[in-house]
Amino acid sequence: MIPPVLDVRGLGISFGGLKAVDDVSFSVERHRITTIIGPNGAGKSTLFNLISGALTPRNGKVMIDGVEMTRGSAEQKKAAGLSRSFQITNLFFELTVAENLRLAAQLLEPPTHAFLPIRRSRRAMEKTERMLERFRLAHRRDELAGNLSHGDQRRLEIAVCLASEPKLLLLDEPTQGMSHADTQDTAALVRGLTEDVTVLLIEHDIGLVMNLSDHVVVMHQGRKLAEGPPKVVRSDPVVQAAYFGHH
Numbered sequence: 573m574i575p576p577v578l579d580v581r582g583l584g585i586s587f588g589g590l591k592a593v594d595d596v597s598f599s600v601e602r603h604r605i606t607t608i609i610g611p612n613g614a615g616k617s618t619l620f621n622l623i624s625g626a627l628t629p630r631n632g633k634v635m636i637d638g639v640e641m642t643r644g645s646a647e648q649k650k651a652a653g654l655s656r657s658f659q660i661t662n663l664f665f666e667l668t669v670a671e672n673l674r675l676a677a678q679l680l681e682p683p684t685h686a687f688l689p690i691r692r693s694r695r696a697m698e699k700t701e702r703m704l705e706r707f708r709l710a711h712r713r714d715e716l717a718g719n720l721s722h723g724d725q726r727r728l729e730i731a732v733c734l735a736s737e738p739k740l741l742l743l744d745e746p747t748q749g750m751s752h753a754d755t756q757d758t759a760a761l762v763r764g765l766t767e768d769v770t771v772l773l774i775e776h777d778i779g780l781v782m783n784l785s786d787h788v789v790v791m792h793q794g795r796k797l798a799e800g801p802p803k804v805v806r807s808d809p810v811v812q813a814a815y816f817g818h819h
């Protein structure tokens with residue numbers, strides 16, 4: 573049996589007396605979009621920190637492709653195929669769009685892909701070109717990343733994460749602060765990603781969540797409230813009371 577890309581069991585961490593993530597279990601199937609929703613402060617970003625290795629869980633397990641990596645560092649988890657975009661953009665603003673991508677393609681390659689420098693550099697260049705096309709950034713290639721619109725910056729950030737060819741991409745609110753048009757664009761783009769990668773998403777735009785997700789996990793006060801297909805989750809009275817009720 574093929575294990576899920578990500579399997580989280582009984583995950584937990586506290587900050588002082590606050591159980592930010594409390595006994596959370598779920599798994600992420602290959603080439604699907606799994607979305608975590610929940611009100612502000614529900615523990616979604618903390619959950620990402622525990623999965624990505626930015627924080628070490630106090631309880632529970634994180635399995636990547638069937639291998640336990642609970643206490644793995646962010647670097648070890650990246651090497652295992654996990655890539656994460658941050659809620660705050662994480663680009664080199666003083667470099668161009670193409671340079672950001674090329675750097676990511678070159679530096680983030682797993683060690684197993686370590687070719688001779690010249691081969692590596694050619695590979696990185698080819699990958700950069702593909703990314704520019706795919707993310708509709710080709711016409712902005714020589715623009716400084718800092719000068720891009722917010723929407724273009726978020727798209728570039730996703731492209732940078734993908735440059736290392738991860739198995740699992742973690743996106744924390746990729747549409748935050750985007751215009752409606754940019755949000756729709758990003759949704760289409762994320763949908764297209766599942767040919768290559770598996771996506772674990774945190775998203776606040778409920779319309780988008782319903783359209784985009786294969787599977788939804790609802791968080792509330794650090795705990796998993798419900799999970800299932802988007803429609804089932806949305807009509808769950810417990811979820812409605814705790815989450816949609818306040819919207």
Ligand SMILES: Nc1ncnc2c1ncn2[C@@H]1O[C@H](COP(=O)(O)OP(=O)(O)O)[C@@H](O)[C@H]1O
Nearest residue numbers: 587590592610611612613614615616617618619
């Ligand atoms: N490093 C930290 N130290 C102390 N408290 C934190 C820390 N990170 C998050 N929290 C708290 O944990 C809770 C969950 O936060 P977070 O995971 O950011 O929620 P969400 O992403 O769902 O909005 C919040 O109450 C937040 O204030």
Ligand SMILES: [Mg+2]
Nearest residue numbers: 616617618659
């Ligand atoms: Mg958050």
